Amino acid sequence: MSWLKLFSRFTSSAWKATPPSLRSFKPVQPSSPFSSSAIAGPSPVGLPPTTPGKEKPRLVVLGTGWAGCRLMKGIDTSLYDVVCISPRNHMVFTPLLASTCVGTLEFRSVAEPVGRIQPSISTAPGSYFYLARCKSIDSDNHTVECETVTDGTREDALKPWNFNVAYDKLVIGAGAEALTFGIEGVKEHAIFLREVHHAQEIRRKLLLNLMLSDVPGISVEEKKRLLHCVVVGGGPTGVEFSGELSDFIIKDVTERYTHVKDYIRVTLIEANEILSSFDVRLRQYATNQLTKSGVRLVRGIVKHVQPQSLILDDGTEVPFGLLVWSTGVGPSPFVKSLQFPKSPGGRIGVDEYLRVPSVPDVFSVGDCCGFLESTGRSVLPALAQVAERQGKFLAGQLNQIARAGGGYANCAGEIELGPPFHYRHLGSMATVGRYKALVDLRQSKEAKGLSLAGFVSWFVWRSAYLTRVISWRNRFYVAINWLTTLVFGRDISKI
């Protein structure tokens, strides 16, 4: 096989040799603060543009969610130097995040370090991972401006600093933000369920409330408030979290917190119907299952959130000890700030190839992007499977571009691309607790197709997610966590 290696090395170097002639790198504008500090300043802070012929083209990826990580996994690092910029150094396996809040799974079992997904970023020369947030994009000069994320809580912590990174290709996979609909008090008093630190906070608070409600000097009313867990939003996340919580109460609280077990309750508040994207029979099944497990389903709209209670639109006051908010996502302030074409709903507008039209060498994937109206396609839902499929598609396309000599900035104009991105929905799944789940294999809301509910679905749900977990290490840990939860119950140490 050594002749094959030699051949591939020869061909790849031949490919690398071609770009310079094709390339038309824009001259530096001295008026731009980014390019000047990155290139011309006395001590350039940041990564200057690559030098064709000497270096590989640089692919900059913003974000480490489903889309960005799947993209980096698929990128051929012999073609690109990869620079990943994200405020977290791991990907979160979001479908299993709800399970970590009550100790069914451990936090680390659902977090996958980026360095394990694409080892190059912390080992290859020219490839990097930067723990930072992107602040702005200067597409004229092919540069992004970033700010480091430091642990600002301690006095001896570093002050954040800014730096620039020049890119040949830029992929924006910066994700979306939890929607609060401008309701006052949500950000201050509710906990979202999107990151590992959210799950940690929920777990700490739940265990703290369970313990505090047992201490002398607390009234029955206050005890009931402390142990009232309210979930707002009846989408898959809200339903799965409610299901996990009721499992925790039925199996663990009744056995291990007998003094307070009669006071704990779960309420799920939804303005419309729960699991609205699912088949109507599955919705009914989920409603029955949740009610059977003791989850109170309330139809209502939250008007206002106070530190220890929320107000519904009919004026009802609902006291709570724990409030989890999951009413979908919308564009983040960073996405809103970009002067790019936008899709309906305010996401970054992309064409069928996930390119941002009129902005050369910029692509977008995942929850932060949406098809432009001009494509005639509708904006895809903010789902892990959409993001993952986009990441995979774009990795292939970028590899193809680099192989055809279009890897460097401003030189991919004439390269022929393959078929455009096409999304085929594989179905939806959600667990409702007590070894029961829903599996909806219809391709869209209107289509007909297989839908299942019950124990078999639960088994399908667990098996499917176990195979989707990225690394063997975490696959192993998820299986071990499930086993120990079954044998020993959930872990209740508040650390």
Add this chain to the structure above:
Amino acid sequence: MSWLKLFSRFTSSAWKATPPSLRSFKPVQPSSPFSSSAIAGPSPVGLPPTTPGKEKPRLVVLGTGWAGCRLMKGIDTSLYDVVCISPRNHMVFTPLLASTCVGTLEFRSVAEPVGRIQPSISTAPGSYFYLARCKSIDSDNHTVECETVTDGTREDALKPWNFNVAYDKLVIGAGAEALTFGIEGVKEHAIFLREVHHAQEIRRKLLLNLMLSDVPGISVEEKKRLLHCVVVGGGPTGVEFSGELSDFIIKDVTERYTHVKDYIRVTLIEANEILSSFDVRLRQYATNQLTKSGVRLVRGIVKHVQPQSLILDDGTEVPFGLLVWSTGVGPSPFVKSLQFPKSPGGRIGVDEYLRVPSVPDVFSVGDCCGFLESTGRSVLPALAQVAERQGKFLAGQLNQIARAGGGYANCAGEIELGPPFHYRHLGSMATVGRYKALVDLRQSKEAKGLSLAGFVSWFVWRSAYLTRVISWRNRFYVAINWLTTLVFGRDISKI
């Protein structure tokens, strides 16, 4: 065997029936704020005294360390109601805490919830676990005053409140505090290594510094500072942490953070000799091993700690990115505040039976107690094995007292006790990294005996601790963690 059960039930109820006549319960002093609020107030906040004949005597345990937990495990809950008061709901398996800082072990594998050690405390009527700190002890009225531990960081957090608990027997196992010798800046800028949250903070900071030092815009000097890990204190904790850290650097940093691997260093600062309690040959072995692994050993005394550097007594400034402080422990402010007899060194003074003389029904175990000078015994070292042995001894003794009818307050005067507590040192162990450890089986510093160093010791070290881990669940997880670290390397996601 059913006749045996019947017999034992008969005899135990016979024992329970005797106490009232023996008992001389003190009349309530209306001047005392504790007893009045606990018994006579309009809304008594707290647990009032037990009623002999109706209830079991109440054993109050302060603390959930090695001593308190071993004691609760050994207590016969058919004889006592157990009320445990502690600011944390779990016991920490301290000898393995250093391994969690670098991801060799997971945090939860070394934390054991109290409810798993003694399930009665959260299930039996009359037994409780209170997440609180003891503020003072009113031994005249057999009451402790406590304050709840709430999560005071959020605006909607509960304010802490006070409550009283009357006891029949009180065991103080509240532990000790890290010593800083009054050196300025230690508490603000160094991290101790005594609780799980300390290990979490060390891990977060280590990973943060590794990532930040790779970001553009940082000088070589600053990079070196960020990646300089300084450990102060050459006892077993400091040495084991240094060993783990050098293992992490040799195996994981060099593979996964190649850009910065040449900048990371570990320095261990000790005023005298490292591992001073170990055999001289073992000390030499440890010194060689650590040096070989790249740990720089510095003899010096820290004079002053600043946010990003420390000053030694010879004036040298040592910049650091991470500072871990482990220079032994001393009496906590709570122990200092108690108006009880004290041992040399300021610990709670106890006799050979671990009773606090002149204070009826009060016992003390673990790092917070020491033999009184009058016993002619020397104060035992603050070791897990001392605390555990004391907890076990006292559990047996308290069971014996209750069986003889002395369980209630003020009625154990005439009960004959068995042999006093006798401590026999089983030996010391410490790992120095790279599959090497020290095992010193001498009974005291001056005695002769077996001492081992090397791989066999390391194997003994791991096996010994694996068998000492309290629950099967955690034993299983520690083994699994070790296995996955071996196969996949350490986890580096900063969550």
